[in-house]
Amino acid sequence: MTTSALRAKPRTPRRIAFSQKLGRWDVKISPYLYVSPFFIVFAVVGLFPLLYTAWVSLHKWDLIAGQGPWVGLDNFTFVLGQDQFWEALRNTLSIFLLSSVPQILLALLIAAVLDNNLRGSTFWRMSVLLPYIIMPVAVGLIFGQLFADKYGLINNLLGHIGIPAIGWHTDAFSAQIAIATMVNFRWTGYNALILLAGMQAIPRDLYESAAIDGAGRLRRFFSITIPQLRPTMIFVIITATIGGLQIFDEPTVFDQYGTGGADHQYLTLTMYLHNIGWQQLDFGRASAIAWLLFVVIILIGLINLAITRRIASNEGRLR
Amino acid sequence: MTATATRRAPKLRTEQPGWFERRRRKAIVAQRPGSLVYAFLAVVLVAGVLPLYWSFLIGSGDSSTIADQNLSWIPAGNFIANALKVMNDPAVNFWLATLNSIIVSTTVAVAVVLFSSLAGYAFAKLRFRGSKVLLVFVIATTAVPTQLAVVPLFIAMSNLGWSGNIGAVILPGLASAFGVFWMTQYMSGALPDELIEAARVDGASMIRTFWSIALPSARPAAAMLGLFIFIMTWTNFFWPFIVLGPTDPTLPVALQELQASHFVDYSIVLAGALLATVPLFILFVFAGRQLVAGIMQGAVKG
Numbered sequence A: 001m002t003t004s005a006l007r008a009k010p011r012t013p014r015r016i017a018f019s020q021k022l023g024r025w026d027v028k029i030s031p032y033l034y035v036s037p038f039f040i041v042f043a044v045v046g047l048f049p050l051l052y053t054a055w056v057s058l059h060k061w062d063l064i065a066g067q068g069p070w071v072g073l074d075n076f077t078f079v080l081g082q083d084q085f086w087e088a089l090r091n092t093l094s095i096f097l098l099s100s101v102p103q104i105l106l107a108l109l110i111a112a113v114l115d116n117n118l119r120g121s122t123f124w125r126m127s128v129l130l131p132y133i134i135m136p137v138a139v140g141l142i143f144g145q146l147f148a149d150k151y152g153l154i155n156n157l158l159g160h161i162g163i164p165a166i167g168w169h170t171d172a173f174s175a176q177i178a179i180a181t182m183v184n185f186r187w188t189g190y191n192a193l194i195l196l197a198g199m200q201a202i203p204r205d206l207y208e209s210a211a212i213d214g215a216g217r218l219r220r221f222f223s224i225t226i227p228q229l230r231p232t233m234i235f236v237i238i239t240a241t242i243g244g245l246q247i248f249d250e251p252t253v254f255d256q257y258g259t260g261g262a263d264h265q266y267l268t269l270t271m272y273l274h275n276i277g278w279q280q281l282d283f284g285r286a287s288a289i290a291w292l293l294f295v296v297i298i299l300i301g302l303i304n305l306a307i308t309r310r311i312a313s314n315e316g317r318l319r
Numbered sequence B: 001m002t003a004t005a006t007r008r009a010p011k012l013r014t015e016q017p018g019w020f021e022r023r024r025r026k027a028i029v030a031q032r033p034g035s036l037v038y039a040f041l042a043v044v045l046v047a048g049v050l051p052l053y054w055s056f057l058i059g060s061g062d063s064s065t066i067a068d069q070n071l072s073w074i075p076a077g078n079f080i081a082n083a084l085k086v087m088n089d090p091a092v093n094f095w096l097a098t099l100n101s102i103i104v105s106t107t108v109a110v111a112v113v114l115f116s117s118l119a120g121y122a123f124a125k126l127r128f129r130g131s132k133v134l135l136v137f138v139i140a141t142t143a144v145p146t147q148l149a150v151v152p153l154f155i156a157m158s159n160l161g162w163s164g165n166i167g168a169v170i171l172p173g174l175a176s177a178f179g180v181f182w183m184t185q186y187m188s189g190a191l192p193d194e195l196i197e198a199a200r201v202d203g204a205s206m207i208r209t210f211w212s213i214a215l216p217s218a219r220p221a222a223a224m225l226g227l228f229i230f231i232m233t234w235t236n237f238f239w240p241f242i243v244l245g246p247t248d249p250t251l252p253v254a255l256q257e258l259q260a261s262h263f264v265d266y267s268i269v270l271a272g273a274l275l276a277t278v279p280l281f282i283l284f285v286f287a288g289r290q291l292v293a294g295i296m297q298g299a300v301k302g
Helices: A017-057 A074-080 A083-114 A121-133 A136-146 A153-160 A172-200 A204-212 A217-228 A230-244 A249-253 A269-279 A283-315 B002-007 B019-030 B035-059 B079-088 B094-125 B131-141 B147-160 B167-173 B177-190 B193-201 B206-217 B219-235 B238-243 B251-260 B266-301
Strands: A059-062 A066-070
Touching: A017 A059, A017 A283, A017 B094, A017 B131, A017 B147, A017 B167, A017 B206, A059 A283, A074 A283, A083 A121, A083 A172, A083 A230, A083 A269, A083 A283, A083 B035, A121 A172, A121 B035, A121 B266, A136 A153, A136 A172, A136 A249, A136 B035, A136 B251, A136 B266, A172 A230, A172 A249, A172 B035, A172 B266, A204 A217, A217 A230, A230 A283, A249 B251, A269 A283, A269 B147, A269 B238, A283 B147, B035 B079, B035 B266, B079 B094, B079 B266, B094 B131, B094 B167, B094 B177, B094 B206, B094 B219, B094 B251, B094 B266, B131 B177, B147 B167, B147 B238, B167 B238, B177 B219, B177 B266, B193 B206, B206 B219, B219 B266, B238 B251, B251 B266
Parallel strands: none
Antiparallel strands: A059 A066
């Protein structure tokens, strides 16, 4: 990355000693000065809170009363012993799977279609990005009603083709599908553009040679595009993992109360954290949940990395 | 990423083709697609627009429209009336929320662009002890979720007396590892070393070199980064929801408040959801092209 740089060597013949010394200090210190605004702010709002969360998680800590006695890992054992935590974890993973898998498949399809020699390509690219500018809270409000149990448009349309109304808010799996749909709505086009960029970086003569060798459209897609797209896929999947497991906005506004449903059927880990911290005012336990969430993100991220690597490299060999 | 793409080229027939053969190959791959492709894209476009249009239909009606089983596809005339109700609802603070959102998003976007350009320039073009380690550190921090910071941040903001104040939303937004990474990538690719060296030989100080050479040449990337940070900040809900009350909200927080009241009229709620989208929609109309280019550039370089 730092392929070349300026070195602190005197270029010109000697001049006045003072200005030279000043210049050398300039070269030496400037880099640190330039990176310091970011690192100072990060230390204050990123690194310090990270470590402090660990500290808080080891104490009894009330939102109002503040720091209590040291309790060791009690907050962690308490949280891990709660059914709600496991429900929230299951819901989070379920929503994540329901959103990421169809989303990436659909994004691949859209990207492959956009990768054609289209008329008005800028227009089509912009059109798939439109949902991205709608804030998740607005998406949640809109889809909360589209998926309304009684009068929603979706149930209404299903009724026309003879399918009985689905309890989008009451049934756990259906609710998770509805929430996953919101995530997909907002992010599919965005990811399609990333994948499209990856596709366009693939040398065209690969396709040309393959076409001459008699490879059809599908064969070219699976034997050239997918394997060549591996780094982009890894990028998309990892960012989707980090973002997806933190989901909070959409399920919070999915109903009027923001508590994840009557039976916690769409309570997510972040909603649980918020509930423990700001409804039950227990910061110690909320901090423990935050760390557990972080561990989950790292674990799922590593699993996804391994899977993506395997899939892409297996398909990478042309037989 | 482009480099890896060429390196992993599979072995295929590659003898030198003649002119006619080249034309034939190109013709196979580069032909204009059929109408099916456009039909598919039109469906995708409709899927993106339909929820908005449906919200507009509901938002143009009254409190009973949401329950109308035979909803007309032609909007009724109440949208402006409903929009006015959103704007004038004392519990929602719509105008204050809009102003807050503009202040917060603009401040954060400008500051992040400045900080990231400075740091990106240093990482990409200057040699200094520890730069590699620091850069790896920056990249690693992008995996740290916000959730891990909210408890201490809340304690700190309460102690400072900042909770309920938009300063509490601005400050944590300023540290964007994504921004630093983005600018580092761009500067290392698009800014020739010769240019910097020439400026240095001509006697420009380090900061002068940054300001007059590096920053102007990084303008496209800086503009894109600013756009993204603006959108991310504008749509951000979790932390503002925690630290800001309904009395001094940003737009997403105010929007949530619309639905949380006791008697929900969804024609008003959905009118509000659309209103909150209008500013970014205007931005999208003018800068959508740059957004698309930014996403695609970031992907290839990242």
